[in-house]
Amino acid sequence: MHPAYSVIFFTTATGAGYGLLALLCLAAAFGLVPPDFWLGFVGLGLALALVSAGLLSSTGHLGRPERAWRAFSQWRTSWLSREGVASVLTYVPAGLFGIGWVFFGQTQGWLAAAGVLAAIGAAVTVCTTAMIYASLKPIGEWANPYTLPGYLIFSAMTGTVLLDALLAAFGLGSRWLAAAALVLTLAGWVFKEAVWRRNDRLDMPATVNSATGLAGGTVRSVEWPHTEKNYLLKEMGFRVARKHAERLRNLVRLAAFAVPALLLAVVLAAPPVPALVAALLATIVQLAGMLVERWLFFAQARHTVTLYYGTN
Amino acid sequence: MTSLPAATDKALGLVIDLDTCVGCHACVTSCKQWNTGGHMAPLTDLDPYGGDVDGVWFNRVHTYEHTTDAGSRTVHFPRSCLHCAEPACVTVCPTGASYKRTSDGIVLVDYDKCIGCKLCSWACPYGAREFDVDAGTMKKCTLCVDRIYNDNLAEEDRVPACVATCPTGARHFGDLGDPDAAVSELVAERGGVELMPELGYKPTNRYLPPRSGSGRRADAKAARPLEDATPQGGFLGWVDRMLSR
Numbered sequence: 001m002h003p004a005y006s007v008i009f010f011t012t013a014t015g016a017g018y019g020l021l022a023l024l025c026l027a028a029a030f031g032l033v034p035p036d037f038w039l040g041f042v043g044l045g046l047a048l049a050l051v052s053a054g055l056l057s058s059t060g061h062l063g064r065p066e067r068a069w070r071a072f073s074q075w076r077t078s079w080l081s082r083e084g085v086a087s088v089l090t091y092v093p094a095g096l097f098g099i100g101w102v103f104f105g106q107t108q109g110w111l112a113a114a115g116v117l118a119a120i121g122a123a124v125t126v127c128t129t130a131m132i133y134a135s136l137k138p139i140g141e142w143a144n145p146y147t148l149p150g151y152l153i154f155s156a157m158t159g160t161v162l163l164d165a166l167l168a169a170f171g172l173g174s175r176w177l178a179a180a181a182l183v184l185t186l187a188g189w190v191f192k193e194a195v196w197r198r199n200d201r202l203d204m205p206a207t208v209n210s211a212t213g214l215a216g217g218t219v220r221s222v223e224w225p226h227t228e229k230n231y232l233l234k235e236m237g238f239r240v241a242r243k244h245a246e247r248l249r250n251l252v253r254l255a256a257f258a259v260p261a262l263l264l265a266v267v268l269a270a271p272p273v274p275a276l277v278a279a280l281l282a283t284i285v286q287l288a289g290m291l292v293e294r295w296l297f298f299a300q301a302r303h304t305v306t307l308y309y310g311t312n
Numbered sequence: 313m314t315s316l317p318a319a320t321d322k323a324l325g326l327v328i329d330l331d332t333c334v335g336c337h338a339c340v341t342s343c344k345q346w347n348t349g350g351h352m353a354p355l356t357d358l359d360p361y362g363g364d365v366d367g368v369w370f371n372r373v374h375t376y377e378h379t380t381d382a383g384s385r386t387v388h389f390p391r392s393c394l395h396c397a398e399p400a401c402v403t404v405c406p407t408g409a410s411y412k413r414t415s416d417g418i419v420l421v422d423y424d425k426c427i428g429c430k431l432c433s434w435a436c437p438y439g440a441r442e443f444d445v446d447a448g449t450m451k452k453c454t455l456c457v458d459r460i461y462n463d464n465l466a467e468e469d470r471v472p473a474c475v476a477t478c479p480t481g482a483r484h485f486g487d488l489g490d491p492d493a494a495v496s497e498l499v500a501e502r503g504g505v506e507l508m509p510e511l512g513y514k515p516t517n518r519y520l521p522p523r524s525g526s527g528r529r530a531d532a533k534a535a536r537p538l539e540d541a542t543p544q545g546g547f548l549g550w551v552d553r554m555l556s557r
């Protein structure tokens with residue numbers, strides 16, 4: 001599938017943003033972090049900025065972005081519509097919680113309930129994003145039980161690493177949080193390796209025989225219907241990244257998992273100032289690595305329409 | 313609404329005979345000609361006279377070599393929207409622009425509502441939908457909805473443009489939901505198949521596989537040699553000698 005930059009940025013930024021939003025809201029609602037003005041302003045601001053930038057960027061690949069409001073109407077059947085609705089609804093408790101925290105220094109009582117609701121909304125939105133891809137049957141790499149947990153794990157992972165850096169910056173760094181970020185980063189690595197191994201052995205969900213109705217034997221494409229690339233080949237037949245797939249995977253292994261894990265180990269062992277530098281670096285390197293991971297998520301997904309063009 | 317109708321009154325669709333299709337692309341051109349002025353108009357062409365041609369087509373003809381134990385044969389394969397009974401392209405649509413008609417089962421796009429998110433084209437395993445970069449909306453086969461009910465046309469012309477134009481009669485149009493319809497009988501008689509049935513989209517269109525043939529082949533025979541260019545004797549020999557002087 002064609003990896004549109006807007007969608008890569010969207011899924012990575014909202015994943016991290018919703019992860020941070022959920023964790024920060026829960027931490028504040030349960031009194032684990034103080035209702036400090038600057039922590040709330042910067043933390044919730046960063047989370048909502050990541051989410052909003054991602055959502056805005058997702059309208060970048062629309063042919064008619066001025067009609068985007070119509071996408072809230074078909075939540076009965078469409079995961080994309082559900083994502084739109086869930087993302088907008090999440091702003092309500094998140095906004096209330098943010099106002100209570102930043103302007104009134106309050107995160108308890110009914111505001112705590114709003115915080116928990118915002119965290120639930122964030123998790124639900126990430127699930128709806130994953131389901132957009134998991135519900136596309138022509139793409140075997142996506143339509144499987146691993147897509148949903150993948151999006152949740154990576155959202156939790158990037159969100160925790162972000163929260164760890166944020167709290168360290170406010171002198172509230174905790175070894176438990178750094179350890180959780182390290183464990184999630186390693187868990188994300190193991191999960192991604194397992195998904196890659198599975199996808200490498202995956203057959204297309206259909207065959208060229210069933211696609212053409214020509215039973216038995218071999219079916220070889222002799223001539224395409226057109227001489228130049230068409231929409232289908234540009235959108236569904238993307239092959240550039242597959243050529244470099246192994247190198248890009250190594251880049252993901254390093255940037256998204258190995259280097260952040262090492263930096264988080266430094267956070268655990270080092271005194272506060274080097275620990276803060278390491279925590280910030282871990283966040284930046286990991287988000288860059290996740291952009292490459294998301295690029296591969298799209299570029300390595302094979303669509304059944306390519307069967308018609310003789311590319312198995 | 314992108315919720316699918318529980319049942320449709322009719323299941324209009326095409327039956328395409330892979331045995332008689334000669335791959336002439338007449339259906340492709342006829343489709344383009346009608347539809348670039350029809351319901352989904354225009355079928356935009358980008359850079360049509362340049363080196364990087366691109367454009368929207370509802371119907372594309374592939375050519376394959378099908379090799380089995382019985383030998384190999386060339387098969388021309390027209391590919392267009394199959395007007396599925398379970399079209400995921402409709403249910404994934406976030407705006408309600410895509411819909412399946414309850415009256416006849418035709419899958420259409422309301423391009424006043426389409427936001428051009430392209431998700432429907434990802435959801436279609438058959439590549440039936442093509443994005444119009446110029447209009448910013450998705451386009452697809454309408455089963456010539458503006459022909460088949462068109463009282464201004466002669467009755468025999470109230471069929472999709474591709475069917476009307478096919479010079480070998482390889483394309484048939486009718487109600488595949490009616491077991492007594494001519495198309496349904498044709499499917500039953502020739503063992504018509506669904507494409508990618510394993511994905512569960514329940515396509516309406518059917519493809520008739522190429523006939524197996526008798527299995528007999530004519531004996532191989534060498535071509536006769538050309539006549540001798542330098543005739544010996546006779547009238548032609550005399551002419552040849554005279555002219556060669």
